[in-house]
Amino acid sequence: MSDIRSSGPRAPIDSAGDRPDIAVSAADLVKSFQTPAGEVPVLRGVDLSLVRGESVAITGESGSGKSTLLHLIGGLDVADAGTLTVLGTDLRRADDRTRASLRRTGVGMIFQQFNLIPSLTVSANLAFQARLAVRYDPGRVARLAADLGLAALMDRYPEQLSGGQQQRVAIGRALAANPPLVLADEPTGNLDEETGDAVAGLLLSLVRQQGTTLALVTHSPRLAGLCDRRVHLRAGRLA
């Protein structure tokens, strides 16, 4: 299972990045943001490893650094210090193109705001990342659409869908390319409880079915409880 360490004495985990069963390996990750009021530290030294195939819920209060940690793992942002290896790629040393390549082929991102392409239909949105990753399989997309209950909505545009439907499209888009790692940032945060539970259930069942690693940021203890493991961030450190 996973090896979760909070701050404290830094254990050498460099070797974890080279292990084939480790999807994510972070050590002593530090990240701050510049604001008009000065530098605000968000992550103050986070150590985290994710084993392939497991689902991990990252919880914590607002401002504790959950989303920032997820963004660093997804290569959307770069840590100020520490080491971070995702699917064998050293993200601290990777340039923009390498990080983009990792996002394209290795990571499926699911956002709280769905981030669908508003001018493309459901069908085109579902297939989009798979086509970017050159892994487009129409049969797989059709199966995912059916599993997610989207088969009847394929020609609609995002603005014609409810929030729950849009989030299901976002999940389908993330999984259509069959990425080894899925990162979900508050995927049910914009949905009511019932819809949120349905969406979360679908997500978890699909990633388990495919053996995908999942890191999921959430405020919801119920959703966190559905994951294999749960880590809690407090004031920029794992508690």
Next chain:
Amino acid sequence: MIGRARLVLWALLSHWRRHPLQLAMLLSGLMLATALWSGVQAVNAEARASYAAASDRLGAGSLSRLEPAPGQALTTADHVALRRAGWLVSPVVEGRLRAGSARVAVLGIEPLTRIGLTPEADGPGPDPTGDLHGFITAPGIGYSDASTAAILEGVDLGGLVLRVDPETPPNTLIVDVGIAQRLLGLGDQLTALTLAPDQPAGLPALARIAPDLVVVDPGQGGADPAALTDSFHLNLTAFALLSFIVGLFITQSAVGLAFEQRRPMVRTLRALGVPRSEVLGVIAAELVLAALLAGAAGIVLGWVMAAALMPGVAATLAGLYGADVAGTLALRPVWILSGLGMALAGTALAGAQGLIRTARMPLLAAGQSTAWADATSRSLRRQAAAAMVLALGVPLCLVIGGLVGGFAALACGLLAAALLLPVALDGALRLARRRVTGVLGSWFVADTRQQLGGLSLALMALMLALAANIGVGTMVGSFRGTFTGWLDQRLASELYVTARTEDEAAALRRWLAPRVDAILPIWNADAPLMGQPGKVYGVADHQTYREHWPLLSARPDVWDELAQGRVVLINEQLARRHDLTLGDDLQLPGGALPIAGIYSDYGNPSPQAIVGLDDFTRRFPDTPRLYQAVRVAPDRAAPLAEALRDRFDLPASAVVDQHQAKQVSLQIFDRTFAVTAALNVLTLGVAGIALLTGLLTLASMRLPQLAPVWAAGLPRARLARLDLLRTLLLAAATAIYAVPVGLGLAWMLLTVVNVEAFGWRLPMQVAPGLLARLGLAALLTALAAGALPAWRLARITPSRLLRVFADER
């Protein structure tokens, strides 16, 4: 990677499929900008090609000429003497032949001596050596283009065989030098001898063989149409550039909106693994695609526009400068390329800000599309500072002087005024906020202020269009008013009679003498004035001149001194060009005279001088005396003209009454400025589209501001009416702001640009009617532009508004 780029391009283009109106705005802005620019460039290119063709045909483009010194003549004998002495020269005869109401330029050449002067003298066009015998022996062969051949149809050319040659310059007849002398009644006189640039060694000095001839270098003559009309073409180019900028405002507005609306999409694309450089590259490719599409359409539209404008431009050039330009248009690759180049450059300008913002956009920043519409006080301060810098450029450019300096000063002034407009409107709204007390009024003012940033580009475009209309309209109005008054002064006599021969002129005068109050001979001769080709007139001593002649400045006893042959009058152009004032001496054939008066002479590009009639006959004894004015009671003018034509079998054009002459002059004037009027209307139309684009842009972005007001109880129809009212108020404020800017523009055009371009200074006449008309035009433009967004708002569904409050938005 190409497949990925195509996928990204497909996603980006899908935005336009969902927003076709926005795409139409983007393309139409670019298309209009390109059309106005390339249309005017096509007109300019055509005119310049005509000048070049004329120059090539005359072989005078780069060759020096021998011309007679003031008061001297150049004859065939001089030519023979020079040839015998070994000089490589070729004779040229130039003149104008009357053909009904038109006058055709006659160019007489000597094909045998002309060949070999330079390669350009053997350039394209009619080749007289093809039928040399027919060309040089009576009745001769003449070459002209088709339209000139049509004009010459029915004119007695002494049996001359006319051959149509499309490469002959417009309104020109090319004949052998001897035939030209016969057609123009010049005897053995020549106009000039063209000098070959490479002459044999050891020739005797010119001064010894032909002491009465002077060498005139190319460009020195001052009659080159290309040089004379430069100001006109610069004027048109400036107008086209202004229209281009107004068109770019539309493009900038549409592109800016597209960038803002697609920010979330760009962020998503990057989050899904498309590198930043690829996103930027694909957006740039998309812009290039749009530029090429709209540019190509703009070139076609520009071509149509140019073809429609060309006859007007040809009339302008003939009326103002006496330059002959074909009234038709030829397709020239250079302006197609320049049109596409401008479309690409304009798109790059319009898209640069969006591309830079996208390049700098952090992947994780929240996409606040309303930021685009925010008129922050910081950006307003920056705009005000930029306007101040540009305003400082106005006096600097005026110090530099010249036509380019004048136009640069205009550009600085206009841009400064445009940049200050949002600052001024924001200030006015701040003041209004303090005065308004009601809840709805306060919201209305605050909401208008919030929208100012999004609408400022469109309002700036409207302001520029209105100011250009006011400026150019006031200039043309002042010109017309002054010109009409000037015509009344210049055409004070009731009839103007032209005889065909001197004998006929004498008989005419004898017949008229007992029937009229006075006969005022007006004789003229070509003569160089201050080194430039000009005309000297001889006028009789008569009360008509003393009472009516439009003198700008004069010595008190000017007419007495003129009658005694002791002084000369000169036109304003000559005085300004050479900085001549009263009391200065002017060199004339037969001796210099002091200048005793300066008169206005609108519409004439050349220098002109007036001497007393007796003095004139002494200085120019051989000049034909064919033209005279006749004073007679106004009610007797028409029957007298009729009787005169019957008695002497004169053509209708030989007797012109004052009314007719004024009508013709005003018609020419109005035709001259028809092009400007057309460009004015087009610019205002483009500004209207810019305003529509801005309003539609805002309409899609301001639902979050409108929804709470609607929810608070303001019906949609009322919101729509308020929106329309806001547009009208902003347009009215912009129109008021444009008045001083436009009048400033008119002042600059009249006192700086016109003086540089034409040599005349006109008094400014503000026309309240013009201002009222343009104010109305601004409101109508705003009404047309605001109607669609208001109608849409009135019909928006409640669910659309409710979505603003929904979590899932």
